[in-house]
Amino acid sequence: MSVSYMTHPLIKHKITLLRKESTTTTEFRSLVEEIAMLMGYEALADLETTEITIKTPIEETSQPVIQGKKLAVVPILRAGLGMVNGILALVPSARVGHIGLYRDPETHMPHEYYCKLPDPIEQRQIVVVDPMLATGGSAIAAVDFIKKHGGQKIKFMSIIAAPEGVKALTDAHPDIQLYVGCLDRCLNENAYICPGLGDAGDRIFGTK
């Protein structure tokens, strides 16, 4: 697996704001979307292009466009939803799938409650989005599910990751490309990322 850590100062700055306890729900939502867009710009830098012939007001010319079937963005519910519009700002024609998973508060194991992917999925570039990669359980389950449905070209974007989650996802799915906004120190006894930002779903949706 290739793992890319974001180095752009704008991404770093916005992640710092995201972490702050005093950041409001409105600010948090905007920041998640902006970071997703900036990370998406980096993560999609290797999209393949093909040449098409167009006519400018001056002459006919052969120029590049993105090749292949429409991209699929797949948020892991709930928190991944906050990143979707950031990717759609870059690729407005992308299809959107959904995978519903929640972590059991006691065991921290992921439980699936919903899944709907764009059809056909096989040839598409898939970008799975979830702001938090903690134990890696949710990410692994989501990628397992996508592969079971035929998905092959998979990128995974998380804004904040724990080393434990990066290792687990790397071990389970060495063939995918992982993009991490910031690698944090560790997980605490409740499997929350430290220093992290708390519960991403609750902060995006204003619950709790």
Ligand code: PRP
């Ligand atoms: C959070 C987060 C990830 C998961 C990461 O979701 O958005 O999906 O935890 O943890 P893991 O790497 O240990 O699996 P959560 O289960 O809290 O659900 P929510 O998005 O509905 O709040």
Ligand code: URA
């Ligand atoms: N899920 C979150 O929302 N935050 C964490 O720190 C870990 C899992």
